[in-house]
Amino acid sequence: MSDLLAGPAEASAGLVVHGAGTVDPAAPASTRDALTLLGVPARLAAPDATLWGPEVEAEARERLGWLDTHRRSRELLPQLAELTAELADLDHVVLAGTGGSALAAEVITRTLGRPLTVLDGTDPGEVRAALADRLERTVVVLASKSGATVETDSHRRAYLAAFLDAGLTEAEAARHFVVVTDPGSPLEAVAAELGAVAVLADPQVGGRYSALTAFGLVPAALAGAEVSELLDQAEALAGSLAGEADNPALALGAALAAAATSGRDTITLVDDGTGIEGLGDWIEQLLAESTGKTGLGLLPVVLESPDAPGGAGPDVLTVSHGGALAPGAVPGGWAAPDLAVNGPLGAHFLAWEYATALVGAVLGVNPFDQPNVAESKENTARLLASAPPPQPPSAVEGAIEVYAPAGTPTDLAGALRHLLDGLDPGGYLAVQAYLDRRADADAARLRPALAGLTGRPVTFGWGPRYLHSTGQYHKGGPQVGSFLQLTGTVDNDLAVPGRPYSFGELQAAQATGDREALTGRGRPVLRLHLTDRSAGLAQLIDTARRLRA
Incomplete structure (x- = not known):
């Protein structure tokens, strides 16, 4: 822990990164120095779609909306308030989505103490249990970016049959569904056919970067979370993303990239117990699916506790994560991590997305596709x-x-x-x-x-x-x-x-x-x-x- 505390922390908008200077040492070998020399922080914040090479440029141009989606997502807030009021009697919220369409909402609701059932499996017992739970008070959020996810389609079919079997008319059953998908997807057409409410997501944001879009916000808001606070937290951090100093997202990304290029390509993720629940699972998906390409990548390992086996080794970088620290608190708690990241959840989402995009640029992989x-x-x-x-x-x-x-x-x-x-x-x-x-x-x-x-x-x-x-x-x-x-x-x-x-x-x-x-x-x-x-x-x-x- 002494190494973690030896160097200065980097902070902005309540998000603090400890230990980055130790993981990514000073010039001449500093990944951060190389990134700033090339003007990468300002170029990414701009955003500059050329950062990942000419083969990626066209896709990146359509996938960088996460950098300011916290602003555009404010347009959803009146609709979410109206929808929440209209469905106030349906107090059992089921999120039928998977991967990036589900993980952020799960983190938000767990962290804010709001009840949400995430149904992303296909085990018959798991589906039966969900269908049997307060069906008459259930609203099902069908979330799929492509609109063709087999799990979500299967859950939709099962719930529709259950509502009809319970005696609801098709019009009454439609009220129990809210669809979140991209404009023009097959699921948007299904919503129209059902007569269900459809909330269209930001098409310029890929699934795993969609925490602060409709995918994260709609189910969380229906479950009673105050989602505007998340947008405020992300917007407060956004102003630092172009800077070469006082930029914790840059510190995080440079440290992860330095680890990846120096043989420490396993990232163990430890919850430090300071109030953000389930963030490791979201980070795991973001890092693994964004960087695991062409024989390269960061392998994230979510640990059950700070002392769980598998959290150390010469090729391992241990990262603790959590909420804002109390005065005098030690970063990482008793986990003794290499890197500690603390702050508000909305800032976490944006910082980890930014950091992951930087890792992709350093490794030379496309952080926005999922070819396999x-x-x-x-x-x-x-x-x-x-x-x-x-x-x-x-x-x-x-x-x-x-x-x-x-x-x-x-x-x-x-x-x-x-x-x-x-x-x-x-x-x-x-x-x-x-x-x-x-x-x-x-x-x-x-x-x-x-x-x-x-x-x-x-x-x-x-x-x-x-x-x-x-x-x-x-x-x-x-x-x-x-x-x-x-x-x-x-x-x-x-x-x-x-x-x-x-x-x-x-x-x-x-x-x-x-x-x-x-x-x-x-x-x-x-x-x-x-x-x-x-x-x-x-x-x-x-x-x-x-x-x-």
Whole structure:
């Protein structure tokens, strides 16, 4: 912590970055000096679409609206106030969106203590539980930038059927939907057909940069959050973005870029307990999907606590994050991070977006596209149309079927040990759980358990949520990952109305499709199928613990 406190902090509009000078040392090797010499801070704030090279310029020109969307989003405030008043009796807000269409609203509502149900999974149990929860008082926010996201479309169909089955007319059911999408998307047409309210988002802002657009603001406002404060916080910070000094977003971006180019390309994210809830998950998506391209990128790892395993190492940069610090408080709390970022949530959103764009410029990658995300989507569509015959497991132990790669041990402990021992020296393990995010929450306990065994970074993601964040990094970033995929038996499936498949079949196709994408790159993937989810998770966690003994 002494290194963190040794150098001066950089602050503006209440956002403070500690430790950047230690991570990014002074000239002649300073990334920040190089950026300022090229006039990058002012050019990015301008905005200058040429920063990422000629091949990216056309796309960047259409994707830099996040730099001042906090101003344009003020036009939404009267509409949001009117909509909130009109739907005051619908006090159970469900956000049916995924990736950038959901994560920011989840952070906002958790931080401000407002209730919001985020439905971004395809597990039948998770969908059934949402449908059974206060249906008559539910308003569903359908959020999709492209308007063609299969998860959101499936949730729309399930909720519409549930409302009609509950005795509502089509007109009455339409009142229970609010659509957030880009102008001209297929979902805008669906909203018109339904007769539902549509709030059109800023088309000049990509999904993961959309925190302060309609995607973040509409569900949060309906849940009772005072979203104008977030816009105020971002606008207060915006004035510093062109500066070469007193620019915490520049300090953050230069430090992340310096780490990435000096071998510290794993970023562990630690909540310091100062009041901003869930920000690590949003940062994870922003960094992984923006930088994980052409074999490069930053691997974000969200830690459960400051002392959780997997938070240190020669190739790791530890970053704590949180709200404004009380007088005399130590940045990072007892996490002892390399970098500490504290301040209001709206400023966090803008600063991390700015920093991520800078990292892209330094690494030479396009921070606005996601070229490998479509691959798993295409695999899923193909598998739903024509699923291959099921393959027998290599072993069955208790409540777990083991599907081990050829040439590896087939027993549970042996297959798991082989996966861990086979990690690349500079690699990582990704645990991917295609289960019920709430009912099967114990699956997340595997991350720290396995991180304690490997000495290497271990990430955890719920499928299909992770497909829209770290999924890009897994396939487009450095090919050094190993993968543990968890699936589970579906005891009570649920049809997707109007589609020739069920939620269980969709979930299975998504898992298989991503598995194919990874094995097609020669990456090791161990699949464990839980025939009894509760018993299987307990058995798996116990096996992981016994491997340590």
